Each structure stands twice: as C-alpha cells, then as structure tokens.
Amino acid sequence: MSNCAIVGINWGDEGKGRMVDLLTQDYDVVVRYQGGGNAGHTVINEKGKFALHLLPSGIFRSGVVNILGNGVAMDPENLWNEIQSVSAQGVAVTPDNLKISDRASVLLPWHRDLDSLEEARLADKKYGSTKQGIAPFYSDKYQKKTIMAGELFFPDHLKAHLADLLEWKNLTLTGVYGAEPYTMERLMAWVDDYCEKIKPYICDVGAFLKSAQDSGKKILFEAQLGSLRDLDYGIYPYTTSSNTTAAYAPIGSGFPGAKIDEVIGVVKAYSTCVGEGPFTCEWFGEEAEKLRQAGFEYGAKTGRPRRVGPLDIVATRYGVQVQAATNIALTKLDVLSYMDKIPVCTHYILNGKQIDNFPFPTLLNDTKPVIEYMDGWKCDISGVRRWEDLPVAAQKYVEFVEREIGCRIGYVSVGPERESIILR
Numbered sequence: 054m055s056n057c058a059i060v061g062i063n064w065g066d067e068g069k070g071r072m073v074d075l076l077t078q079d080y081d082v083v084v085r086y087q088g089g090g091n092a093g094h095t096v097i098n099e100k101g102k103f104a105l106h107l108l109p110s111g112i113f114r115s116g117v118v119n120i121l122g123n124g125v126a127m128d129p130e131n132l133w134n135e136i137q138s139v140s141a142q143g144v145a146v147t148p149d150n151l152k153i154s155d156r157a158s159v160l161l162p163w164h165r166d167l168d169s170l171e172e173a174r175l176a177d178k179k180y181g182s183t184k185q186g187i188a189p190f191y192s193d194k195y196q197k198k199t200i201m202a203g204e205l206f207f208p209d210h211l212k213a214h215l216a217d218l219l220e221w222k223n224l225t226l227t228g229v230y231g232a233e234p235y236t237m238e239r240l241m242a243w244v245d246d247y248c249e250k251i252k253p254y255i256c257d258v259g260a261f262l263k264s265a266q267d268s269g270k271k272i273l274f275e276a277q278l279g280s281l282r283d284l285d286y287g288i289y290p291y292t293t294s295s296n297t298t299a300a301y302a303p304i305g306s307g308f309p310g311a312k313i314d315e316v317i318g319v320v321k322a323y324s325t326c327v328g329e330g331p332f333t334c335e336w337f338g339e340e341a342e343k344l345r346q347a348g349f350e351y352g353a354k355t356g357r358p359r360r361v362g363p364l365d366i367v368a369t370r371y372g373v374q375v376q377a378a379t380n381i382a383l384t385k386l387d388v389l390s391y392m393d394k395i396p397v398c399t400h401y402i403l404n405g406k407q408i409d410n411f412p413f414p415t416l417l418n419d420t421k422p423v424i425e426y427m428d429g430w431k432c433d434i435s436g437v438r439r440w441e442d443l444p445v446a447a448q449k450y451v452e453f454v455e456r457e458i459g460c461r462i463g464y465v466s467v468g469p470e471r472e473s474i475i476l477r
C-alpha cells in the first residue's frame with residue numbers, strides 16, 4: 054500500500070479517527086494537514102477511550118511518526134493540554150513520535166476571544182462555531198497577522214513581532230467589540246506557559262516527509278470534518294475556515310510534492326450535522342431522538358446534540374466527487390439495526406422538480422428530501438466480522454449505497470472498537 058488520505062465525505066463526525074486508528078498499522082507516518090483544536094476524533098483501542106482534537110490519530114501506535122503540518126491551526130494551549138491528558142492515559146508523546154511544522158501558523162490567545170465575541174454579536178444569526186478561534190485564526194493567517202511556530206526560536210524577533218500584532222489586534226478588540234485590550238505581559242505569559250512547552254516538537258517537517266517518501270515509508274494524511282464543511286466546496290458560510298479535501302493534503306502537510314494514491318472517504322450509514330446551516334434530510338422529534346440515542350450523537354468537542362437524519366445520497370455523491378474518493382468506509386451500520394425499515398434520501402425536490410445533483414448553497418434551504426425505504430435487518434450485527442455473515446438486508450443496503458454514490462465500499466464498520474470492522 055502507498056500514500057493515502059482519510060477524509061470525511063459529509064458534515065464531519067463520520068468516524069475518521071476510528072479508521073485512522075485502524076489503518077495506522079500499515080503506515081509509518083500520520084499527518085494532520087488542516088483545521089485545529091475544533092476537531093473531535095473519538096478513538097477506542099486497547100489503551101482506552103480518547104477524544105483527540107489536534108493530535109493525529111496515529112499517536113497510539115508505536116513506531117508511527119505523527120505530524121502537524123503547516124495547514125493546521127497550531128494552538129499551543131490546546132495541544133499542550135491534550136499532550137498532558139493523553140500522556141496521563143499512558144500514551145507516550147515525544148519529539149520522536151510528534152513533529153510540528155515550523156511553518157504552521159500559531160493560533161494566538163485572542164483568536165478564541167474573537168470567536169466568542171463575534172458569535173455573541175451575531176446572536177440568532179450565529180454560524181455555530183466551536184469557539185476554538187479557528188475562523189479568526191485563519192482570517193489572520195491570510196492577512197499575515199499571526200506568527201509561525203518557527204519564530205518561537207528567535208526570542209527578540211518574536212517579542213517585537215507579537216508587540217506589533219498586539220497593537221493592531223487591540224484596535225479590533227476595543228474598538229469593534231468593546232472588549233479588554235491585551236497586554237504584552239499576558240501575551241508573554243502565554244508564550245512561557247504553552248509555547249515553550251511545545252518548542253521541542255517543532256522542526257522542518259517538509260524535509261522529514263520528503264526523506265520519508267524517498268525511503269519508501271508510507272504516509273497517511275488525516276483530515277478533519279468533511280466535504281460539506283470545506284471552505285471552497287462546502288455549504289458556505291456554514292463551512293469551516295480551511296480545506297477539508299484530500300487535494301489540500303500535500304499543501305497543508307508541508308510536502309507539496311506528496312503523492313496520494315488512495316483516498317478513503319468515510320461515510321456514516323445515516324446523516325449527522327453539528328452546528329448551523331442547511332441540512333435537507335434533517336429529522337426532528339421522537340424519530341430524531343431515537344436515532345441520536347442509538348448512535349450516541351453528541352459532539353466530541355462540545356457535547357452538543359448532533360442534528361440527525363437518514364443517509365443523504367445526493368450530498369454523499371457530491372462529497373465523494375469533491376474528495377475524488379477511491380474507496381469508502383461506511384461506519385455505524387450497527388446503529389441502524391433497531392429500524393424496521395431503513396430510510397434513505399435518494400433525491401431532492403427543488404422548486405417542484407426532482408434533482409440528483411447537490412445544488413448551490415443558497416438553494417439548499419429550498420430543498421426537500423425524497424425518502425425511499427429499504428428492508429431492515431432487526432438483529433445485532435456488532436459481532437459480525439465477515440461480509441458473508443451480514444444479514445442479506447444489511448448487505449443490500451451497503452450495495453445500494455455503493456451503487457448510488459458511485460464508489461466502492463471497501464470497509465463496513467459495525468462498532469467503535471478497532472476490530473469491529475468488515476473488510477470487503
């Protein structure tokens with residue numbers, strides 16, 4: 054097997070962390086290339102249960118080197134707290150198995166404040182941010198108004214650069230939001246408390262990745278969120294502020310020449326969505342609550358109840374195309390076992406017409422789902438490990454989805470544990 058990207062096909066929370074945790078056995082390096090501490094990958098393995106936010110999901114495998122690339126929102130406070138908590142659960146995190154790109158831009162303390170201030174200002178028009186500072190961070194990155202991790206090695210330069218940024222940012226904090234200004238003392242305390250702690254992990258990861266590829270090592274690129282949250286191809290403005298697509302992996306990893314041979318898209322057997330924005334196949338009331346409970350659909354980072362509904366073929370087919378997925382992992386099939394009939398959203402109705410293609414975001418609010426029903430299987434499938442042992446109705450559901458989305462389903466997940474997987 055050669056280099057591979059694992060990406061989300063829908064709105065995120067598809068179970069990417071669990072797939073990366075499983076597949077890292079075949080890879081030498083795992084790279085996070087976008088997003089930040091707003092991610093919430095849940096991983097359950099022999100070491101325990103973990104909710105990873107910034108750390109790549111390869112951190113549990115000995116011998117695997119984990120990289121945080123330049124495309125990541127490098128939040129020293131979040132990362133250090135996560136390193137502490139994972140270490141307390143017996144997982145070693147050292148500069149040998151975690152490397153941070155010196156070109157990763159740093160999420161500064163005021164980014165988190167600005168996120169909350171702006172969501173409060175928007176009130177009922179809020180975007181549903183996780184308030185981890187991601188949108189203000191990426192805005193500042195592209196305005197060239199933050200620092201790169203490598204600057205931490207030049208203390209005099211760092212202090213002068215931070216002083217310039219502080220003067221500029223205080224204009225917004227006080228002038229626009231009427232908030233307290235930051236002081237240099239507070240900023241330098243943050244440098245001492247968190248940035249100094251992560252310094253040993255910072256290096257030129259581009260050089261590391263190039264030599265890894267040259268020496269035949271296999272690299273796994275791990276994305277956060279999913280196609281529909283991609284800044285350019287998702288349901289803007291209800292997207293995240295970075296590119297969640299596999300095509301961004303080489304750029305955001307630190308190794309623009311990286312070759313990606315396989316793109317594994319993760320799809321949940323039903324739909325979930327956290328936060329605001331159009332969600333055509335959304336269920337409400339008792340039906341929704343039952344599915345939410347069955348799948349335990351509460352945000353890994355925020356604890357917020359996720360919006361739920363049946364699998365959306367229209368959105369999923371679009372997600373597969375956006376990611377150029379070559380293989381699909383269908384997760385949480387076991388969760389549907391309680392249903393008599395399995396609902397699937399096969400088309401949308403827009404302005405009285407049936408459509409198959411995912412429309413421009415502004416039109417999504419006017420779409421209605423067309424739901425078809427398939428036979429349920431009504432038995433526990435969480436112990437099944439071979440395709441031929443799955444009930445025929447479950448096999449038919451998987452085959453139907455495969456046909457409709459136009460991509461092979463090579464993995465079927467029937468439980469959160471590492472071994473609860475069926476390879477096809």
Ligand code: GDP
Pocket residue numbers: 061065066067068069070071092093094095096097278348353384385386387388466467468469
């Ligand atoms: P990610 O951000 O894409 O990694 O997804 P999350 O971690 O937010 O959500 C996936 C959740 O589903 C986690 O709690 C996983 O442990 C759980 N999970 C993953 N695959 C399966 C599965 O096949 N069956 C069940 N029951 N749970 C699963």
